[in-house]
Amino acid sequence: MLIVLMPIGLLALLGVRLAQDEQRRVDDQLRALMRARLHDVGRSCMAVVHSTELELLKRLAVPSLDAWDLRELTRAQRRLRQVFVLDPQGLLLYPGAVGEQTIEERAFIERTRSVWEGGEAFFEPEFEAGPTPAPVAGQTGSSFESVGRVWGRGLRRGASSAKPLSAATKTPHATQADYGWHTWFWGTGMHYLFWSRNHKLGRVIGAEVDRMDMLSEIIGVLPASGESTARLPTGLTRLVNARGKTAYQWGDYEPPENSEPTVRASLDAPLEMWSLQYFSAPGDLAGAGVRVRYTWALALGAVSLVLVLAAVYFYRENSRELREAGERVSFVNRVSHELKTPLTNIRMYAEMLDGNLPEEDETSRGYLDIVIQESRRLSRLITNVLAFARKQKEEVAVRTRSGDVDDSVTSVIETHRPSLTARGIEVSLKLRAGGMVLVDIDALEQILGNLVSNVEKYASAGGSLAIRTGRDGSMTWIEVTDRGPGIPAGRAAALFEPFQRLENSLTEGASGTGIGLSIARDLARAHGGDLVHKDSDGGATFRFTLHTPEVHDEDSSG
Amino acid sequence: MRVASALTVAVLIGSAVEGRQVKLDVAMANPYLVADKKQVTYMKIGLTGFEFEDVAKRTPVNIAIVLDRSSSMSGEKMEKAKQAAIMAVDRLGEDDIVSVIAYNHGVSVLVPATKATHRGNIQDGIRKLRATGTTALFAGVSKGAAEIRKFLDRNRVNRVILLSDGLANVGPQTPGELGELGSALIKQGISVSTIGLGDGYNEDLMAELALRSDGNHAFAQTPAQLAKIFNYEFGDVLSVVAQEVVVTIDCEPGIRPVRVLGRKADISGQRVVATLNQLYSRQEKFVLLEVETPPRPHNDVLDIGKVEITYANMETKTTDELTSAVAVRFTKSEEEVALQVDRLVMVSCVGLIAADRNKRALALRDQGDVEAARRMLISNGEYLSVNASSLESPDLDQQAGWNNDDAINLDAGKWKIQRKKMRAYQYEMDNQLMNSSR
Incomplete structure (x- = not known):
């Protein structure tokens, strides 16, 4: 189960990570796109400002400074809210004398008081060499110069105190600008002054720009809500003023209150306090993300499905194999029972024949030995199969009688010796478990026989088989060591499972039922011991222990 | 003499x-x-x-009809406004240019500036209107002006006709700011006529916008009056x-x-x-x-x-x-002076002076001094009555009646409506619009 769930989990994790990355990437791309589009919109806003600049430059290039002409300019010209004239030092010359101001002019002076009094110089005061400055000709003929000081208090400034112009100001001359903007706050919002240098008259002529006209015109060039706007997707775009208030918005989406814009872009001077803000609707920016997520969920789902299907398939295959193996065993079991009787007869008569054969008939004796050995081998195989069948029915049991372990070991080796010799395997024995103990000789011989035949089958290349025995109190231990390829690390645990055969190139081709070690361990455990695999240099060592209490005198006689 | x-x-x-x-x-x-x-x-x-x-050679017009479609307009108001606009479009000729703009929190140009040759299409555009959202009045007027500027021509009557029943709450929204907009638009030859509907709009803002741009300002107490007011407005516009x-x-x-x-x-x-x-x-x-x-x-x-x-x-x-x-x-001779008084000029003077006093009464009421406002309105009524008889002017008599009406409707419950009536009356007096719906 874990095998299936873990990859799915990992995949899910990976998928989510990838989806997040993808989401982020798509988000970033969309943001960049929207920012670019906002900048486009910003440019069309600034285009209004620039056309205002051009028109003002044209309007303010007056030939003379007649007060009524200036008034007429204010009255009739669009974009101008109020014209003003400054002397080169920044002294306000027009609107001038208190008694001659119109209501509008008074209001203008009231609005701009901070500009003239406490404000900063907003243009370079120095004029390039030019004609003598002309006075503003008032209607009454009085010069505005004298009365201008009333409003121009503190306006005279040296060149040193003049600040450089803002970034928006264009500088045709390297040292001083010929026109520029100045913004100030009054009443409920920002106001804008535009000024230009009139070299001919030696004056700075400026105007308070009609801010509502400018805003209105900007709104006019911006898209309306119903328009299908190729400029931005379906979200809402806001033009936000210097005070953070929405001046205009378009798009059919209404973002929740206080929500942060997806992207924002500031306008350029003199509207640098203004910004454009775009709020993406759940449908556009987030929508792309949802699509991304769906794609990933889909991919993940597909992979998971494949994994689950594979798991189901393998599970079914496995259980089918198990079932088939079970059936095989059951079949072999039944056949084995059927085989056992004739085999017993074959062995009995072969051994009888062995006793009766004349000594000199070497050839016949040799043949008979093979018949006897092979029938014993067959008998052992059958016993294995029957033991496994018993084990399946939880019927593993041992019946101990008094016997000598080392004798049994010797007997097993002798039985195998012809085939061992045939495979070039030298046998060395170090037997130190002599003496009569209570032991199931059949079980002992079956365990050892299985181990030895494994060596025959899998480790014959090593050319060596060492068997050591010993006794440790009431436990007898037996070690079988070969110099074969050994057991790969990590597979030792699986060795004892039924039908496990270590499939690798070296064992390929070897035959076996795959139940030998399993039965051997079961028998050892039933005998109060265990069968384990021990690591050893260049080969495999199996060690099994049996509980073998010593035989008491009364028993030994029996 | x-x-x-x-x-x-x-x-x-x-x-x-x-x-x-x-x-x-x-x-x-x-x-x-x-x-x-x-x-x-x-x-x-x-x-x-x-x-x-x-008459067929009247001045061609370039009109932007700007309709409030914020949620407060829903129901009868929207229907009547649409009917009034549709009816007004019917009066246009083939040389006229018209555009229709609707605004709530955003602005939609329902009909971009177009010659009024296919009036049916224009009217279909108006019929589609549904009311929802908030009120971006400034933007609505701006878009209307932008449509007019597409075909701006000094030989046409260029006018935005604004209908609103609510307070501007998106964009510039003070009477001063809208007044600035009006002043800017008149310099381009565009006037804004404002029609306030019901008791929810800002009459100062609407009046200021109209005043600065030299348009008309009218108050429609009920949606049913819209048709009449649109008619007056179009009558004016078409007879420039x-x-x-x-x-x-x-x-x-x-x-x-x-x-x-x-x-x-x-x-x-x-x-x-x-x-x-x-x-x-x-x-x-x-x-x-x-x-x-x-x-x-x-x-x-x-x-x-x-x-x-x-x-x-x-x-x-x-x-x-x-x-x-x-x-x-x-x-x-003081008798000679009195004898030579120009009756018509005096009627105009009295009317404007009375309108000015009516404004002061309104200001007093705004400050919460109901009694002083009432006294001023009653004395204003008397002033108008006296002059009405000495100058034999039925107009002044009618105005006396309005001031007396104002005097008895200063209480909290009636003030909201009455203030709009007063503002519309003052506007008509100042601008010589004798089409009052009062």
Whole structure:
């Protein structure tokens, strides 16, 4: 189960990570796109400002400074809210004398008081060499110069105190600008002054720009809500003023209150306090993300499905194999029972024949030995199969009688010796478990026989088989060591499972039922011991222990 | 015995003047003044639009109908507004240009500026309107103006007709800011007429926007009145005979121009400049200037000032100029002074003075001083009644009735509606719009 769930989990994790990355990437791309589009919109806003600049430059290039002409300019010209004239030092010359101001002019002076009094110089005061400055000709003929000081208090400034112009100001001359903007706050919002240098008259002529006209015109060039706007997707775009208030918005989406814009872009001077803000609707920016997520969920789902299907398939295959193996065993079991009787007869008569054969008939004796050995081998195989069948029915049991372990070991080796010799395997024995103990000789011989035949089958290349025995109190231990390829690390645990055969190139081709070690361990455990695999240099060592209490005198006689 | 007419000389300037001209009528409220006394009197510069020879040849218009479609407009208001607009479009001719804009929190251009040849399509655009959302009034007017600018032509009547029932809550929203917008639009030759519907709109804002742009302002108490008001408005718009009217008064030395009643005007030194965007056929608009005269001996004749008007003649497509001058005669006889009073000028003066007092009463009520406001309105009613009988003016009598009506409707429950009525009345008086729906 874990095998299936873990990859799915990992995949899910990976998928989510990838989806997040993808989401982020798509988000970033969309943001960049929207920012670019906002900048486009910003440019069309600034285009209004620039056309205002051009028109003002044209309007303010007056030939003379007649007060009524200036008034007429204010009255009739669009974009101008109020014209003003400054002397080169920044002294306000027009609107001038208190008694001659119109209501509008008074209001203008009231609005701009901070500009003239406490404000900063907003243009370079120095004029390039030019004609003598002309006075503003008032209607009454009085010069505005004298009365201008009333409003121009503190306006005279040296060149040193003049600040450089803002970034928006264009500088045709390297040292001083010929026109520029100045913004100030009054009443409920920002106001804008535009000024230009009139070299001919030696004056700075400026105007308070009609801010509502400018805003209105900007709104006019911006898209309306119903328009299908190729400029931005379906979200809402806001033009936000210097005070953070929405001046205009378009798009059919209404973002929740206080929500942060997806992207924002500031306008350029003199509207640098203004910004454009775009709020993406759940449908556009987030929508792309949802699509991304769906794609990933889909991919993940597909992979998971494949994994689950594979798991189901393998599970079914496995259980089918198990079932088939079970059936095989059951079949072999039944056949084995059927085989056992004739085999017993074959062995009995072969051994009888062995006793009766004349000594000199070497050839016949040799043949008979093979018949006897092979029938014993067959008998052992059958016993294995029957033991496994018993084990399946939880019927593993041992019946101990008094016997000598080392004798049994010797007997097993002798039985195998012809085939061992045939495979070039030298046998060395170090037997130190002599003496009569209570032991199931059949079980002992079956365990050892299985181990030895494994060596025959899998480790014959090593050319060596060492068997050591010993006794440790009431436990007898037996070690079988070969110099074969050994057991790969990590597979030792699986060795004892039924039908496990270590499939690798070296064992390929070897035959076996795959139940030998399993039965051997079961028998050892039933005998109060265990069968384990021990690591050893260049080969495999199996060690099994049996509980073998010593035989008491009364028993030994029996 | 109309001495005033004898002293008034209207002179046509320019030899190329063909077709009819606006009628310029300059008169003093008191052609005879009391001798040896500094006093105040009024100069009235009256302008009356001529009649088009051929009605079919009226001035083509360029109109943007700007409709509030915020959620407060839903239901009957929206339906009536749509009906009124649809009906108004029916009155347009093939040379006219119309656009339809609807605004809530955003602005939709339902019908971009287009010739009114396919009126059916335009009206279909209006029918689709549904009310929802908040009120971006400034943006709505801006978009309307932008549509008009597409075909801006000094030989057309360029007008935004704004209908709103609510408070502007997106974009600029103070009367001052909307007034600035109005001032900017009039410089482009665009007027904004504002129609307030119901009791929820900001009458100061709507009046200021109309005032600064020289449009009309009207109050529709119920949606049913919209059709009538649209009709009046279109009647005005369709009968414009002169535009960009500039009135310049140069007072003679010694004459002090005090103020212009009602209208916005620039007074600087001896010069007074006032502008009227539009003159309608057969309707009189006027500028009333209050002047202070120096003491003069008996039988002295004193020139008060010269008047010059320039305007765009919509029939001849020329800029025409008219001049006139006015003088007064001094006499020791107070009976003579009283006898010589120009009744029509006095009616205008009384009307504007009363409208000014009505404004002050409104301001008092705004400050919460209900009693002072009531007293002022009652005395204003009496002032109008007295003058109505002495000047034999039914108009003043009607205005007296309105002031008395105002006086009894100052309580909290009725104030919201009454304030709008007062604002509309003041606006009509200041701008000589005698189409009151009161």
